[in-house]
Amino acid sequence: MEIQTTRFGNVNTKPGDILLFPSGLPGLKDSLHWVLLxxxxxxxxxxxxxxxxxxSALAVVNPRRFVKDYQVRVSQREILPLQLKTPADAQALAIINKIGSALTINLKAPLLFHLGQRLGHQVVVNDDQPLQHVISHQVSQTRKSA
Known part of the structure; x- marks a missing residue:
């Protein structure tokens, strides 16, 4: 399956690689289907x-790359859309943002995935995590290829 993107051009992907976000994402509620490149x-x-x-392409990274002891603490209700059998089935990614000349990751609202079911959901954690955790103070040009 070929998808068109403005950042990466045409990208070939398999239907089995598509992730469903049943609730969409904040600001992108109408975008339910995504692929991780x-x-x-x-x-x-x-x-x-x-x-x-x-x-619409969001840069994402494993938050534990920058915060070794990062844990996602949410209620069971928050993760119902993922259809998890066990919390260990969930994988977390943090969205990268550019704030001025710095790169930050959003630890307060990570993306959770149940890759076995091809499901994704953004959650808001219960504990005190920052929306903008700085990971780099100098930013080069944003990448244009995947």
Missing amino acids: ADAENDSLGWLQSISRPE
Whole structure:
């Protein structure tokens, strides 16, 4: 299956690679289907690309790369959309943002995935985590390829 993107051009993906966000994402409620792309130059960086909105791609990273003891603490109700058999089935990614000349990750509202079911859901954690955890103070040009 070929999807069109404004950042990466046309990308080939398999239907089995598509992730469903049943509730969409804040600000992107109409985008339910996404695909996770690896970055061509940085193996710790990924891109969550919308299938229906070519211009919507979110840079994502494993938050434990920057905060070793990071844990997602949410109520059982928060993770119901993921259909988890056990919390260990969930994987977390944090969205990367550019704030001025710094890169930050959002630890307060991570993306959770149940890859076995191809489901994703953004949650708000119960504990005191920052919305903007700085991971780099100098930012180069945003990548244009996956």
